[in-house]
Amino acid sequence: MHEYAFFLGCIAPNRYPGCEAAAIKTSEKLGIKLLELQGASCCPAPGAFGSIDLNIWYAMAARNLLLAEQMKKDIALICNGCYKSIYEVNEKLKHHKELREGVNEVLKGIDMEFKGTIDVWHLAELLYDPKICGLQKIRDSVTVPLEGTRIAVHYGCHLMKPKKERHFGSTEHPYWIEEMVAALGAEPVEYRNKMLCCGAGGGVRGYDLVHAIDITNEKMINLREVKADALTEVCPFCQLQFDRGQIEIEEKFGVKWGLPVLHYNELLGLAQGMSPQELALDLHAVSCEPFLEKIL
Amino acid sequence: MQRTKGYPEALDKKLADTRLFEDERHPDFTKTIEKISMTIPHMCYQCGTCTASCPSAPRSSYRIRKFVRRALLGLEDESLTDPDLWLCTTCYSCTDRCPRDIAPTDVIMAMRNLAAKRDIIPVNFLKTVQAIYTTGHGVPNNDVNRAARKKLGLNPEPPTTHGFPQYVKGIQYILDYFGLKERADKIVKEREG
Numbered sequence: 001m002h003e004y005a006f007f008l009g010c011i012a013p014n015r016y017p018g019c020e021a022a023a024i025k026t027s028e029k030l031g032i033k034l035l036e037l038q039g040a041s042c043c044p045a046p047g048a049f050g051s052i053d054l055n056i057w058y059a060m061a062a063r064n065l066l067l068a069e070q071m072k073k074d075i076a077l078i079c080n081g082c083y084k085s086i087y088e089v090n091e092k093l094k095h096h097k098e099l100r101e102g103v104n105e106v107l108k109g110i111d112m113e114f115k116g117t118i119d120v121w122h123l124a125e126l127l128y129d130p131k132i133c134g135l136q137k138i139r140d141s142v143t144v145p146l147e148g149t150r151i152a153v154h155y156g157c158h159l160m161k162p163k164k165e166r167h168f169g170s171t172e173h174p175y176w177i178e179e180m181v182a183a184l185g186a187e188p189v190e191y192r193n194k195m196l197c198c199g200a201g202g203g204v205r206g207y208d209l210v211h212a213i214d215i216t217n218e219k220m221i222n223l224r225e226v227k228a229d230a231l232t233e234v235c236p237f238c239q240l241q242f243d244r245g246q247i248e249i250e251e252k253f254g255v256k257w258g259l260p261v262l263h264y265n266e267l268l269g270l271a272q273g274m275s276p277q278e279l280a281l282d283l284h285a286v287s288c289e290p291f292l293e294k295i296l
Numbered sequence: 297m298q299r300t301k302g303y304p305e306a307l308d309k310k311l312a313d314t315r316l317f318e319d320e321r322h323p324d325f326t327k328t329i330e331k332i333s334m335t336i337p338h339m340c341y342q343c344g345t346c347t348a349s350c351p352s353a354p355r356s357s358y359r360i361r362k363f364v365r366r367a368l369l370g371l372e373d374e375s376l377t378d379p380d381l382w383l384c385t386t387c388y389s390c391t392d393r394c395p396r397d398i399a400p401t402d403v404i405m406a407m408r409n410l411a412a413k414r415d416i417i418p419v420n421f422l423k424t425v426q427a428i429y430t431t432g433h434g435v436p437n438n439d440v441n442r443a444a445r446k447k448l449g450l451n452p453e454p455p456t457t458h459g460f461p462q463y464v465k466g467i468q469y470i471l472d473y474f475g476l477k478e479r480a481d482k483i484v485k486e487r488e489g
Contacts, residue, residue, distance in 0.1 A: 010435040013454035017441060021448045036455040039463030041432035047386055048424040048434065051408035052417065052476065060428075080426050110466040161388035162399060169436035171392050176393070197351045206420030207382045214355050215385070246465065280444045294439050 002132055004076035004121070005068040006034035007086060010042050011236035012078055012263075013170055018280035019236055022269035023078050029141050030133045031270060032126060034076060040064050046158065047203040057178060058099060059106045061089035065120075066112045066218055075120045078265060080235035081201070084158035087120040087121035088165060122159055122265060124234040125168075128176055138183040143273040145185025146295050151267070152189050152228040153177045154219070154242070156235040157197050180264065181232060184271040192222040198233075200241035210252055216245040220257045230260045230291045232267050244285045260288040270295065316369065325372040325410075332406035335399040337367040346390030346400045358383040360390055360400050367403050376411040382418055415479070421488050422480040429477045430458025432464050 003128035009051030012019040024034050041064060049057040065088060068075045075086060093100045094116040104113050126132045155177060160168040169176065172195065199205070219242070223231060233239055242261040250256050261269075266279050270292075281288045300376040321472040329337060332351040346360045347353050353360070358380035375381065384404045391399040411417060424434045431437075433456065457467065471477045 008454055008456055012434045013445075013456065013458075014433060014435050014441055016435045017445045017448055017450055017454075020454070021450055031375070038455050039457060039460045039466075040455075041457045041467050042428050042434040045424055045434045048421045049385075051382075051421055052404050052412045052425070053409055053474060054405065056470070056474050056476060060467065061471075063466055063470060082468075085380075106470060109473065110469050151358060157387040157389075162391040162401070164391075195387070197385045198461070199351065199385060202384050202386035203383075203418070203421050203424075204385045206424075207418045211352065211355060211383060212385075215351050218351075237355055278448065280448055283441075283444055 001031055001033050001128075003035055003073055004035045004126075005037040005071050005073040007040055007043075007064065007068070007075045007077040007082055009038050009079045009082040009167070009236070011240055015240060015277070016236050016263065016280070016283060018269075018283065019078060019239075019263045019265055022263070022265040022279055025274065026141075026265055026272055027123065027127070027269045028229045030127065030137055032076070032123075032133060032272070035071070035073060036069040037067055037071070037075070039067055043079075043082040046081055046084045047201050051203055056104060058089050058093065058103050059086065061085045062093060062114050063110070063112065063228045063254065064106060064113060065090050065118070066107070066287045069115060069117050071116070074118050076123050076126060077120070078123045078234065078263070079237060080122070081237045083120070083122050090116070090118070090120050092167065098194050123134055124177065124180070124236065128180055132154055135179060138180065138268070142184055142271045144271055145293065146267065146271055147185045148296050149183050149229045149291065150189045150192055150227060151186045151237055152226065152231050152254040153181060153194070154198065154233040154238055155195060157201060158262065160235060177232075177234065177264065181267070186193065186265060186267075189226045189228050191226045191228070193218075196222075198238040198241040202236055209248065213248050213252065214244045216241055217253060217255065220246070220249070220255075220259065224257065224260060228259065229294060230262055232262050232264050234264050236263060247285050258286060258290070260284070260286055260291040262288065262291075264286045269281075320373065321370040322372045323370050325370040325375075326367060328410065329403060329406045332409055333399065333402035337364050337398055337400075337403050339396045339398055340368060341396060343395060345393050345395060349389040349393050351385060351387060351389070352383045356380060356383050360384070360404070363407065364398065364400050364403055367407070372410075375407050376414065376416055377382045380489045381407055415483055417483070419484050421427060422484050425471065425476055425480045426484070429468055429471055430466050442453045
C-alpha cells in the first residue's frame with residue numbers, strides 16, 4: 001500500500017464531494033491509501049494569489065506543504081490548480097535559496113520551517129505510473145466496463161504546462177489520460193484543439209464571466225463535432241467551468257449543450273461499480289443521466 | 297454573440313495613439329519584471345507565437361506579445377493600467393511555444409503583482425482573499441454540500457480548515473504579515489461601498 005497525504009483543495013470537497021469520495025475509494029482498491037491532511041486550506045488559488053503577490057502565494061502554499069512534511073508523507077491531489085500551487089511552490093522553494101529564506105522568515109511566526117523533504121503528485125499520474133498502479137491494475141479493477149461510450153479528455157493547463165517546470169514532456173498532443181480512459185473500457189475520442197484552456201483560470205472566471213465561458217463554448221463546439229458522450233478531466237475547477245459553465249452559456253448565449261462532465265475518479269468509480277448516488281452525481285449542474293443510461 | 301462591455305471603445309482608444317514617448321519609459325520597470333517573473337522578456341523578437349497560441353486573443357483586444365514588448369520598453373503605466381492585463385487565463389500555451397524560451401505568462405503575473413501594489417486589481421481577486429482569511433477556503437462549504445457529504449458517508453466538514461478551524465489562525469497570520477486582508481477590505485469597500 002502506497003500512502004499519501006490527500007490534499008483536497010476547495011472545489012472538490014466543497015462543491016463536488018463525489019470526487020473526494022471516489023478518489024479515496026477507488027485508489028484504495030488500487031493500492032493507494034489517501035490519508036487526511038488535517039488543517040490544509042485553499043492551495044491558495046494560483047490565479048488570484050499569484051496575481052496579487054507571488055510572495056504571499058509561496059508562503060500560503062508552503063504552509064500546506066509543511067503540514068504534509070510533518071506527516072512525513074508525499075502529497076497526492078486531484079486538482080490541476082492545486083497542482084500548480086503545491087507542486088510548483090515545492091519545487092521553487094527547494095531550488096531557490098533566496099525564496100526559501102523569504103518564506104521561512106514569514107513562517108517563523110507560526111513555528112514552521114520549509115525543509116523540502118516531500119514530493120507532490122497528481123493522483124492521475126500516480127494511477128498511470130506502473131510502479132505505483134499502472135493501466136493493467138486499473139483494467140483489472142473494472143467491474144462495470146464503460147463499453148459503448150465515447151469519452152473525450154480535457155487535460156487542463158496546470159498539470160502539464162509549463163513543460164519546463166514539469167516532467168510530462170511535450171504538451172502539444174498528450175495521450176496518457178486517453179489510455180487511462182480506454183482502460184475503463186470506454187472509447188477515448190480526440191477533438192480539435194484538445195489542449196485549449198477551459199477558460200476559468202487566472203481569475204478570468206471572476207473578472208469577466210462572458211469571456212471565460214466564450215472559451216468554454218469553443219471547447220463545447222469542438223466536442224459536439226466528435227459526438228462525445230461525456231467529457232472527463234482531472235481538475236474540479238475545470239469541471240466547475242464546464243459543468244456550471246454550460247448553464248451560463250445557455251443563459252448568456254442561448255445554446256444548450258447538455259454534455260455530462262465527470263472527473264476521471266468519478267468515471268473510475270462508476271467502472272469499479274460505485275453507484276451514481278455514491279458519487280453524488282446529482283450535484284452536477286448538467287445531468288449525467290444520458291451517459292449513465294449507456295453504461296448501467 | 298455578446299462581447300465584453302467596453303472593449304470596442306478601449307480598443308479604438310489604444311489604436312488611435314501608437315506613438316512612443318521617451319519620458320514614458322522606465323528602464324527599472326523592465327528590471328523589476330525580470331526579477332519577479334524570473335524570465336527574460338528582453339530576448340523577445342516579437343514573432344507573435346504567444347498571441348497566436350492565446351485563448352483570450354481571439355475574443356478580446358488582449359495581446360500578450362504587446363505586453364512583452366511593453367515590458368521590454370519599460371512602459372510601466374501603459375502596462376499596468378490596461379484592463380486587458382486581467383484577461384490572461386494563465387494557460388501557459390505561450391510559454392510552452394515561445395521559441396526564445398521566455399515565459400510570457402510569468403511576465404503577466406509580474407505585471408499583475410506590480411499593478412496590485414498600486415491597488416489596481418479587480419475586486420474578485422480580493423474577495424477570494426477575504427474568503428480565505430475567514431474560512432481558509434476560496435470556495436467555502438455550504439449547506440447543500442454538507443448534506444451531500446453526509447449522504448456519501450463523509451464528514452459534513454472536510455478535514456481541512458473547515459474541520460479543524462484552529463488552523464485558520466496560521467493563515468490569518470501569513471495574510472496579516474503582508475497586510476493583505478486590511479488592503480483587500482479597504483479596496484473592496486472603496487469600490488463597492
